[in-house]
Amino acid sequence: MKIRTGIDIVEFDRFKERVNNPDFLKKIFTDNELHNKQVESLAGTFALKEAFFKATQIKIKNWKDIEIKKSRMGKPIIDFLNLNLEKNIHSVDCSVSHENKMVVAIVVLLLKS
Amino acid sequence: MSSKLAKYLTSSLKKYSQRRLVSLKTDFMMHRYSYHDIFTYARKFVTYLQNKNIKKGDRIVICSYNCPQYIYAFIASILYGAILVPLDYSLSSDFIEKIIKETDAKLIITSIYKIIEPEIEIINVEELDSVLKGLRKEAKINKSSDNDLLQILYTSGTTSDPKGVLLTHENIYSNLTAIQQVINIKESYKFLSIIPLSHSFEQISGFFAVMTSGAQTIHMRARKPSQIIKLMQKEKVNTLVTVPAFLELLKKKIEEKARETRRYDRLQHLLSVSKYMPLAVRKALLRRVRQAIGKNLNLIVSGGAPLNPETEIFFENIGMKVVQGYGLTECSPVVTVNHENYKQVNSAGLALPGVKIKLDKQGEILVKGKNITKGYYKDIPKTNKLFINGWLKTGDIGYFDDRGFLFIKGRKKDIILKSSGLNVYPEDIELLLNKHPLVQESCVIGRESDGDIKICAVLLLKSHVKNPDKSAQNIVNQVNKSLEQHQKIQEHFIWKKKNFPKTPTLKIQKRFVVNEVEEFFRGKIRAEKQKDDLHVLLSKLSGRERIKEKDYIFRTLRLDSIQIIELSLMIEEKFHIEIDEQQINSKTRVMDLRKLIKSAKAKKPRVRLSKKYYWSIVTPFRFILQELVFLVVKKYCKITVEGYENIKGLEGQFLIVANHESHMDAPAILKHLPAAIRFKTATAAAADHFFINKRIIDHRILLSRIVKLLYGAYPFDRRQDFKISLEFTGELIDHGLSVLLFPEGGRTPTGKIGAFKAGVGIIVKESCLPVIPVRINGFFNIFPKKSIWPKKTGKVEILFGSPVEYRANESVIDITKDLEKTIRSMR
Numbered sequence: 001m002k003i004r005t006g007i008d009i010v011e012f013d014r015f016k017e018r019v020n021n022p023d024f025l026k027k028i029f030t031d032n033e034l035h036n037k038q039v040e041s042l043a044g045t046f047a048l049k050e051a052f053f054k055a056t057q058i059k060i061k062n063w064k065d066i067e068i069k070k071s072r073m074g075k076p077i078i079d080f081l082n083l084n085l086e087k088n089i090h091s092v093d094c095s096v097s098h099e100n101k102m103v104v105a106i107v108v109l110l111l112k113s
Numbered sequence: 114m115s116s117k118l119a120k121y122l123t124s125s126l127k128k129y130s131q132r133r134l135v136s137l138k139t140d141f142m143m144h145r146y147s148y149h150d151i152f153t154y155a156r157k158f159v160t161y162l163q164n165k166n167i168k169k170g171d172r173i174v175i176c177s178y179n180c181p182q183y184i185y186a187f188i189a190s191i192l193y194g195a196i197l198v199p200l201d202y203s204l205s206s207d208f209i210e211k212i213i214k215e216t217d218a219k220l221i222i223t224s225i226y227k228i229i230e231p232e233i234e235i236i237n238v239e240e241l242d243s244v245l246k247g248l249r250k251e252a253k254i255n256k257s258s259d260n261d262l263l264q265i266l267y268t269s270g271t272t273s274d275p276k277g278v279l280l281t282h283e284n285i286y287s288n289l290t291a292i293q294q295v296i297n298i299k300e301s302y303k304f305l306s307i308i309p310l311s312h313s314f315e316q317i318s319g320f321f322a323v324m325t326s327g328a329q330t331i332h333m334r335a336r337k338p339s340q341i342i343k344l345m346q347k348e349k350v351n352t353l354v355t356v357p358a359f360l361e362l363l364k365k366k367i368e369e370k371a372r373e374t375r376r377y378d379r380l381q382h383l384l385s386v387s388k389y390m391p392l393a394v395r396k397a398l399l400r401r402v403r404q405a406i407g408k409n410l411n412l413i414v415s416g417g418a419p420l421n422p423e424t425e426i427f428f429e430n431i432g433m434k435v436v437q438g439y440g441l442t443e444c445s446p447v448v449t450v451n452h453e454n455y456k457q458v459n460s461a462g463l464a465l466p467g468v469k470i471k472l473d474k475q476g477e478i479l480v481k482g483k484n485i486t487k488g489y490y491k492d493i494p495k496t497n498k499l500f501i502n503g504w505l506k507t508g509d510i511g512y513f514d515d516r517g518f519l520f521i522k523g524r525k526k527d528i529i530l531k532s533s534g535l536n537v538y539p540e541d542i543e544l545l546l547n548k549h550p551l552v553q554e555s556c557v558i559g560r561e562s563d564g565d566i567k568i569c570a571v572l573l574l575k576s577h578v579k580n581p582d583k584s585a586q587n588i589v590n591q592v593n594k595s596l597e598q599h600q601k602i603q604e605h606f607i608w609k610k611k612n613f614p615k616t617p618t619l620k621i622q623k624r625f626v627v628n629e630v631e632e633f634f635r636g637k638i639r640a641e642k643q644k645d646d647l648h649v650l651l652s653k654l655s656g657r658e659r660i661k662e663k664d665y666i667f668r669t670l671r672l673d674s675i676q677i678i679e680l681s682l683m684i685e686e687k688f689h690i691e692i693d694e695q696q697i698n699s700k701t702r703v704m705d706l707r708k709l710i711k712s713a714k715a716k717k718p719r720v721r722l723s724k725k726y727y728w729s730i731v732t733p734f735r736f737i738l739q740e741l742v743f744l745v746v747k748k749y750c751k752i753t754v755e756g757y758e759n760i761k762g763l764e765g766q767f768l769i770v771a772n773h774e775s776h777m778d779a780p781a782i783l784k785h786l787p788a789a790i791r792f793k794t795a796t797a798a799a800a801d802h803f804f805i806n807k808r809i810i811d812h813r814i815l816l817s818r819i820v821k822l823l824y825g826a827y828p829f830d831r832r833q834d835f836k837i838s839l840e841f842t843g844e845l846i847d848h849g850l851s852v853l854l855f856p857e858g859g860r861t862p863t864g865k866i867g868a869f870k871a872g873v874g875i876i877v878k879e880s881c882l883p884v885i886p887v888r889i890n891g892f893f894n895i896f897p898k899k900s901i902w903p904k905k906t907g908k909v910e911i912l913f914g915s916p917v918e919y920r921a922n923e924s925v926i927d928i929t930k931d932l933e934k935t936i937r938s939m940r
Contacts, residue, residue, distance in 0.1 A: 010675070018675060020205065020598060022226040023682050031239065031878075032924040034225040042228065050674060061695045065871055067926045081871050081926050 002111040006055030008047045010103045015043045028063045044096040047105035052078055055107045088112055116257045116282035119192050121325060126152040129327040135181045138333040138344055141843035142879045146181045156250040158189035165220060165234055169194035169256050172218040176200040176209055176227060179310050179332040182238035184320065186222055194257035197264040199311035201535060203598045216265060243921040259283040265490050266313055268442050277490030278442045287483035288445040289321045291465040295452055298326035305331050305350040307341060307359060308534035313446040314416045318354045338362055345407035353410060356417040358532035358566050360424050363406055370405050384430045396432035403431055416440060418530040419521055422459040438462055439521060441507060445484045449519045460518040478511045479504035529559030531566050535599040542600060545592045546570060551578050552588060556613060556621050558630065567603040571626055573613060581607050606630050647707055650683050662704045666697055690714050719805045720828035722841040726821045727848060732792045738823050742780045749895055749903040754785050756913040760885060764789045766851050767916060768877060771887035772866045772936055773855035775896040778889050779824050782853065785911060795845045796853040800830035831858050831870055846880050864893040866937055874929035877919055886914035886932060888939035912939045
């Protein structure tokens, strides 16, 4: 077993300026993620995806192959399709935190060796 | 009891029932709606409103791009008597929330791409169809009367108080019927809608006039000019309702293309001759020119702002009819219009029947008629100012010629009209600028550049300002923060003289300011032209004046990850290519980025779609060939089919999704489909395996033709040409075909089912077609990958599942995973 981590931080104000651009939204978020219209939560989703890419170190960033869902308790869960990866991934965990003007996200992967 | 408008709409919805009313082009699909579909959805939407406890007279805000859902929600609220408040899609969330509060709206219809958090009920157009699916059609819907308010249309910007124009059923009805008396809209007309439906001009021409004449209209989600032109060509659009700025852009495109192909002189020569020719000759003569923007285009309706006479004549000379009118939202909106065959260039046209016009002593145009608004929403002082003795004051100055044609000389209120159809009121921006402590006075003008009207601020700074260039940039940045997207200042200019030129009444004489500013920008454009496009993009993003080739994207220019995404979007827009952001890393310099763009640009789509293989004349040949191939298959395999009852007698369009074991899968599946589907199915086949020639003489040249004939195969490429492949799929579905997909993206190398790729989820979600899952079992042992002929004989199972329908709000990932699970579990 191997552990991999990825972390990302997003400045809230800078992110907020971008959400008026439908092209930006369309490139990054799946339709389901966009149903949640809170900017904070979208910033968190963005940070999580970025952190996931860092942890997996995959070559082609296909933003929509990953979807962030919420558990019943409100904890984010990462659902992803890039199944060549799934063969090696044992389990994934992630966490997001918001503070005033910053959003930070961390992803931990447990890999099958 | 029901209003004349409601009756008129219902009767034409019934009359043209089977004709197509509106189509929406999304990323790669065309979604088509007939008059019947729209009427059905409208009646279901009435039920939806009742369920949400929305009553007659309640306000509903609609803020979305133009789409069929917009149309049926609009019709439903007209029939139901709800008051619509259409807002432009690009307005900020703050402004939208302000209007919701002001109008006390009960519901907002918007898009998932609009990030707003209002405190009222919210529904997205993308999910509306599926939400309404289960609801009943309301029968008693005509509840409105002529004097009821139909909509509140907001015309002004944000900084000055927004003005909501009140328009009743009667207003719209009188304007609509008057227009139809003058302009004959035929059933064959195919409109392309490019102005937002929150604009009264688009409402009356692109919606009301279209749907009461049996014509059809096309909406599109994207608003980039290149995509608009592509769609115009593909969909054979013949009528365009637009604003002058967009026509300027089209004209520029044509001239650019002529220059590129070194035919500019010839074009000018042709234009100078063609004006003396009759229309038919003009059309034939300039056929090639018209092809550049869509050869079917015949009629252009321009409104919103005066059209440059040169442009009008240009389009007339290349064989189109140009009709110009004059109007304002307060008049619902048309006041005068030119007739198709009785017109005067540069004139606003003749008064509409039922509309009275006169000029006052100063030449101001006054209007009276049933199409005139009652006034502004909750604003009595402004309403009072709008009228004089029962006549509406337009604020525009004009004169008539002796035939009765109206000419507009000047406008009291100066308005800048952008190519998107949005109005910008300079005084809104000037007000903010003048409040700034460093600004003495300011003047905002619209300047044509790059095919759009750009907002240019001319600043007269206070005398003590030390670093004018830097301060001016700061002022603009600060002011832009409180402006709406379409109002944002795009260019600025520092006025070096002590004062602006003024009239005796101390108004700035903008004409003189414009002249001086134009002079300056002409010089600047010459300098900019020598600058490189990529440098311009990068300096815009990084805020640095000078960009060097050796600069690192991350380290030197300090772009962050969000900006990298923006950079890739900007590159996409500017160079019409996609680059992979992942290739931009800490070692990337500007010159490396340039190489990336260059190599992406060199990549041409390697595959083409030929529709002729789907003509019905091919079917008998396909039948014979398929049967022949199946004879071979049968020689090696003993096939048992299970679940045939699930697909027996099915008709219509489906997506057939199967696991992929061998080259025998496709013929075996097709053979066992019901005939109604079998010969109307296209098969997605690996582009590199069947279609892309790697050598000059390649077996694929023959192979591709065989599979196209045999299975109706078309190239699908998961990697490089993925978007194009999706577009092919969309076109085939639009053509009425079912599609057979193998979502593993290739034959299994191990005999086990591999992971499904997201492409299948995207196609299922976008097309909304039911899916027939198919499980193949046994071909792998007989004819595995890497063999060129079946190795042995054996038993094969084909299992058909019952059709599955997915709802539009299910995610691509869920659909993909669910399909994989379903097919795995079939035994």
